[in-house]
Amino acid sequence: MGKLARFVKGARTRFPPVPRGPHRMELLKQSFELLEKRELAPKVNLYKVRAPQVARARKAGQFVIIRVCEGSERIPLTIADADPVAGTVTLVVQEVGSTTARMAQVKVGERFADLLGPLGAPTHVAKIGTVVCVGGGIGIAPVHPIAQALKAAGNRVIGVLAARNTGLLFFRDEMRKACDEVRVWTDDGSEGKKGLATDAIKEIQAEVGQIAEVVAIGPVPMMKFVSKLTKELGIKTQVSLNPVMVDGTGMCGGCRVSVDGKSKFVCVDGPEFDGHQVDFDELSRRQAIYKEDERRAMERLVKEVR
Amino acid sequence: MAPTIAPVPKDLKKRFQTPRQEMPAQDPIARGKNFQEVTLGLEAEAAKLEAYRCIYCKEPECVQGCPVGIDIPGFLHEVEKGNFAEALGILKSTNLLPAICGRVCPQEEQCESLCKTGKSKGNRPVAIGRVERFLADWERAGGIAKPVEVAPPTGKKVAVVGSGPAGLACAADLAKLGHKVIVFEAFHKPGGVLVYGIPEFRLPKAIVAKEIANLEKMGVDIVCDFAVGLTATIEDLQKAFDAIFVATGAGLPYFMDLPGENLGGIYSANEYLTRVNLMGAFDPEHNDTPVVRGKNVVVVGGGNVAMDAARTALRLGAEKVRLVYRRSHDEMPAREEEIEHAEEEGIDFTLLTTPVRYLGDDKGRVVAVECRKMELGEPGPDGRRKPVEVAGSEHQFPADVVVVSIGNGPNPLVPRTTPGLETKKGKIVARDGSGRTSMKGVFAGGDIVLGAATVILAMGAGRQAAASIHEYLQTGTW
Numbered sequence: 001m002g003k004l005a006r007f008v009k010g011a012r013t014r015f016p017p018v019p020r021g022p023h024r025m026e027l028l029k030q031s032f033e034l035l036e037k038r039e040l041a042p043k044v045n046l047y048k049v050r051a052p053q054v055a056r057a058r059k060a061g062q063f064v065i066i067r068v069c070e071g072s073e074r075i076p077l078t079i080a081d082a083d084p085v086a087g088t089v090t091l092v093v094q095e096v097g098s099t100t101a102r103m104a105q106v107k108v109g110e111r112f113a114d115l116l117g118p119l120g121a122p123t124h125v126a127k128i129g130t131v132v133c134v135g136g137g138i139g140i141a142p143v144h145p146i147a148q149a150l151k152a153a154g155n156r157v158i159g160v161l162a163a164r165n166t167g168l169l170f171f172r173d174e175m176r177k178a179c180d181e182v183r184v185w186t187d188d189g190s191e192g193k194k195g196l197a198t199d200a201i202k203e204i205q206a207e208v209g210q211i212a213e214v215v216a217i218g219p220v221p222m223m224k225f226v227s228k229l230t231k232e233l234g235i236k237t238q239v240s241l242n243p244v245m246v247d248g249t250g251m252c253g254g255c256r257v258s259v260d261g262k263s264k265f266v267c268v269d270g271p272e273f274d275g276h277q278v279d280f281d282e283l284s285r286r287q288a289i290y291k292e293d294e295r296r297a298m299e300r301l302v303k304e305v306r
Numbered sequence: 307m308a309p310t311i312a313p314v315p316k317d318l319k320k321r322f323q324t325p326r327q328e329m330p331a332q333d334p335i336a337r338g339k340n341f342q343e344v345t346l347g348l349e350a351e352a353a354k355l356e357a358y359r360c361i362y363c364k365e366p367e368c369v370q371g372c373p374v375g376i377d378i379p380g381f382l383h384e385v386e387k388g389n390f391a392e393a394l395g396i397l398k399s400t401n402l403l404p405a406i407c408g409r410v411c412p413q414e415e416q417c418e419s420l421c422k423t424g425k426s427k428g429n430r431p432v433a434i435g436r437v438e439r440f441l442a443d444w445e446r447a448g449g450i451a452k453p454v455e456v457a458p459p460t461g462k463k464v465a466v467v468g469s470g471p472a473g474l475a476c477a478a479d480l481a482k483l484g485h486k487v488i489v490f491e492a493f494h495k496p497g498g499v500l501v502y503g504i505p506e507f508r509l510p511k512a513i514v515a516k517e518i519a520n521l522e523k524m525g526v527d528i529v530c531d532f533a534v535g536l537t538a539t540i541e542d543l544q545k546a547f548d549a550i551f552v553a554t555g556a557g558l559p560y561f562m563d564l565p566g567e568n569l570g571g572i573y574s575a576n577e578y579l580t581r582v583n584l585m586g587a588f589d590p591e592h593n594d595t596p597v598v599r600g601k602n603v604v605v606v607g608g609g610n611v612a613m614d615a616a617r618t619a620l621r622l623g624a625e626k627v628r629l630v631y632r633r634s635h636d637e638m639p640a641r642e643e644e645i646e647h648a649e650e651e652g653i654d655f656t657l658l659t660t661p662v663r664y665l666g667d668d669k670g671r672v673v674a675v676e677c678r679k680m681e682l683g684e685p686g687p688d689g690r691r692k693p694v695e696v697a698g699s700e701h702q703f704p705a706d707v708v709v710v711s712i713g714n715g716p717n718p719l720v721p722r723t724t725p726g727l728e729t730k731k732g733k734i735v736a737r738d739g740s741g742r743t744s745m746k747g748v749f750a751g752g753d754i755v756l757g758a759a760t761v762i763l764a765m766g767a768g769r770q771a772a773a774s775i776h777e778y779l780q781t782g783t784w
Contacts, residue, residue, distance in 0.1 A: 026586065034530075053537050053538060054537065057437075057536065057537055057538065067494055069320040071586070071592050071594060072594050073585065073594045073595045074494075074585070074595075081770065098594055099594060109348070113494065114494040114530070114531045115531060116492060116494075116531045116532075116533060116537070117536065117537065118536055119536060124590070148407070159658055167723075201640050205511070208652070218778055246577055246580055246581060246585070246595075247492070247493065247580060249492050249536075249557075249717075249719060250535055250557070250558060250717070250718060251557035251558060251559065251576055251580075251717065252559065252576045252577035252718070253559050253561065253573075253574040253576070253577055254573070254574075254577045256568055257568070258562075258568060261562065261563060263567065263568060268718070268719075281392070282568055282670065285570060285669065285670030286570060288570075289598065290596045290598075293590075293596030294596070296590075297594050297596070
């Protein structure tokens with residue numbers, strides 16, 4: 001067994017046992033076992049994790065904080081889907097650094113050390129008309145439950161899947177089920193239409209006439225440019241922010257961003273905010289604070305695996 | 307428990323003449339480079355000698371100064387005789403977390419401030435905290451205390467929300483009374499501020515873990531990764547428990563809303579200390595969580611947390627750590643001992659100074675703090691002289707890390723998600739003495755009621771609540 005595999009496996013043995021005895025309640029059945037794992041796109045994995053309490057309590061727009069094993073960081077991940085009956089939550093994770101790479105090493109049947117949630121304020125869901133839900137790349141996963149909830153509330157939901165190329169797209173069927181209609185756009189035209197998320201919105205606006213709201217989730221530049229466009233078009237726009245987080249419960253302020261000139265904690269005030277009021281440049285800069293440390297952590301991980 | 311009253315010994319004069327035993331500590335220069343505990347603890351002989359300084363007061367006021375009412379003369383008398391197991395038994399009958407209290411209590415304001423030995427001319431109080439710590443360390447080194455008696459099971463279940471000092475103290479007392487206690491903690495490790503806030507060099511985490519393991523041995527269950535308010539609400543818990551104690555603390559960091567406060571490298575003390583203490587950023591060989599390590603660190607504030615942050619920055623390799631405080635030395639809320647330790651280690655105290663804005667580079671990282679000088683004006687409503695800014699006194703300090711440590715507000719998770727719960731300014735309203743809230747069966751205590759206070763006050767509130775919960779469980783009257 002490789003060093004990394006041992007490291008990750010350790011998470012299982014170090015996990016505190018579920019309390020036993022006559023008081024044992026369903027309330028306490030937390031084990032965070034990985035039940036299913038599948039590759040959606042290169043370096044993008046779907047994880048179905050046992051977490052009955054989270055599955056039951058969660059609402060669209062909420063996220064979890066996960067710690068893969070002893071020694072690893074706490075990272076925030078949006079709940080892409082949940083099954084309250086089976087007691088599972090679905091997470092979609094792109095391998096971008098050491099922690100997500102460690103996560104990819106976890107095998108079905110093993111446990112994550114920690115999973116806390118559901119965190120954040122749920123999406124405000126109301127019947128407002130035609131809503132466009134744009135998922136950019138990995139942002140398709142967090143936009144999925146929001147589209148579900150908006151449709152369930154009686155809105156006409158148009159989903160837009162946007163990515164650099166066809167290989168990076170996923171959840172096509174899931175989004176078709178969640179939306180009334182789904183459109184696909186790629187930067188290079190390898191699937192669907194050629195162009196950016198902003199082109200998709202312009203097209204829909206031209207056809208539909210009136211969009212009541214846009215929900216855009218994806219990389220910061222994509223959310224920034226979508227918000228810029230919709231501001232010009234006068235369309236209300238919600239974005240979901242993904243800053244650096246530690247606790248995820250509002251006790252550190254590491255995730256703070258400026259919204260309408262005021263400092264907000266994304267983990268409790270968000271993660272969704274009015275895209276027209278978010279200071280995206282500040283968010284990008286804050287996301288880059290630990291670039292060097294992330295590189296070093298990755299180097300260490302590679303060494304461990306060898 | 308009533309304090310022990312023993313016959314007054316005849317050698318009072320000798321007792322008075324015994325000097326207070328000094329606390330051995332790591333060398334200030336060496337310790338500034340490591341995260342090991344600064345103070346080393348008394349040796350057995352020194353502890354006996356220190357206990358010998360107790361003069362058998364008829365009415366031991368020290369006990370009244372202790373928020374949890376430990377029988378202080380009782381355990382001192384046993385230590386004096388070398389009966390450490392008995393002494394520890396007495397200590398633990400009222401306080402199950404002596405290793406923690408012996409280290410972090412401000413004894414100079416509590417038990418030791420009322421010690422009669424200390425009141426006599428030219429003498430200093432008995433170092434009660436040091437002897438308490440000695441006993442706890444003695445146990446950890448393999449000594450065995452008299453086991454704590456646990457009452458037979460009552461069949462009642464109590465949920466404790468938050469595993470900080472208040473929650474742990476409450477859980478311990480309730481378990482002793484025979485109730486089934488389950489503690490819910492949002493973080494992945496229990497202990498609250500004891501694990502995320504107070505640094506390793508003041509309170510080793512292995513010690514906290516050991517004290518918590520002792521509680522688990524008594525039958526207390528701790529469920530981590532469970533945020534009450536989100537994972538389940540207080541209402542959900544009411545269905546499964548006979549009573550609930552909310553002790554979620556003051557974990558909401560205040561910022562000053564200054565221009566540039568969101569630059570990279572500017573932390574709340576909570577974030578900075580959580581990264582270092584809970585996530586282990588001081589040891590990057592074994593932990594992935596990063597923290598910005600600056601050459602020039604500025605800490606804003608003058609409380610214990612500011613001292614902890616400044617001393618942590620030093621240990622992370624800072625060349626210059628400057629503590630900026632808007633009042634003067636005398637108004638600093640930190641414990642004198644902490645201030646002294648910080649001074650010895652070379653922290654620069656820049657007093658009567660306040661930051662007004664932060665300057666950054668093109669990458670959005672902080673490079674300097676602009677400050678303004680302050681003067682002390684008229685006393686404010688709290689009796690402390692109010693600082694007033696001196697016009698035109700702007701000056702800058704270089705800074706690549708800034709830690710804002712100006713206090714914390716009550717944790718909003720439970721108040722926000724519990725509609726029936728009465729709050730005031732974000733704090734849960736609980737009746738004095740009983741901890742009863744506006745909801746039947748729900749009690750609250752510690753910083754969520756008091757606002758940011760001390761570890762031992764929280765423990766005291768936890769113990770009071772436990773007594774009140776016990777009464778409620780027996781009588782059912784609210």
